[in-house]
Amino acid sequence: MEQSEFLEKRPSNMEEGRHLILRLTYVSRHNAENSNIEVTRILSQSRRNNERDGITGALVINDEYFLQSIEGSRPVINALFRKLVNDKRHHALQVIECSEVEERLWSKWSMKHLAPSEQDREYVRKFSAGTVFDPYIMSTSQILRFIETLSDLQERRDKDGVKTKSLGF
């Protein structure tokens, strides 16, 4: 079959599956030293794109790792995912969980930034077998609950107006 004929008959189609909400959570290691400027840039860029594409999510950044949850229409999330796989700003990307969901978890945020603070060490311990935070050896439910716990803590602090010292662990 001619390629043009094929493509006409079967176009790559963003419509197919777009009624499904997909949530995808991954972990990766960042490549560069993430200065605050770089983090700010990554966040503002992803928020702009996500707003345009109907994507919501949360991003945990510490000294070494990204932990990100993105949710949106299935073909849209996958288009972003294929870009992320080849994004040179991080490596060793591992999908932790990916599933169809009835409702979004992060619908209020185009990208909620979660920066673990010194006070959050106890939550690292809570979900880790060892003393060092290593998402690559954490189970799916440990990672998902860790992200949600950080989010809850941040909500509470924001409400109370508590200032925290942001530190990697």
Add this chain to the structure above:
Amino acid sequence: MTQKTSESHILVSMTYISRANPDMSDEAFSDILRQAQENNVKNGITGMLIFNNYYFLQTIEGSRAQLNHLLGNLVNDPRHYDLQLLETRELKGKGREWSRWSMNLALPSTDNAALYLKYSTTAEFNPYLLSAESIRELMTELNH
């Protein structure tokens, strides 16, 4: 393949769909299958592949690190495009569904059209239109 043993204890299942490149020959497809079977045996990966000349639908099972390494290669494999992940979940308790297969194969045909139609709105099998749940059910039926 380099993989830290500390990362190999988590057993997961991944399901993805993709569109075959229009210029892919039957030989190329046989190569894909043979390659997958050889590599999977080596890497402790099992799974199931459905292929109907236009679409791939595949479930792979194995360690999270191994599967993600494979996924990275698959995303950039020029023999198909528009790869979409439908599901990734940790296999707890019940374990693998395809433990007997390094890569089982099913080819939709007129003989088994009813099974594919059971979960489809269209006469022709198109996994891009199916929910993850329908695909899970279809896969399970193919396994029995």
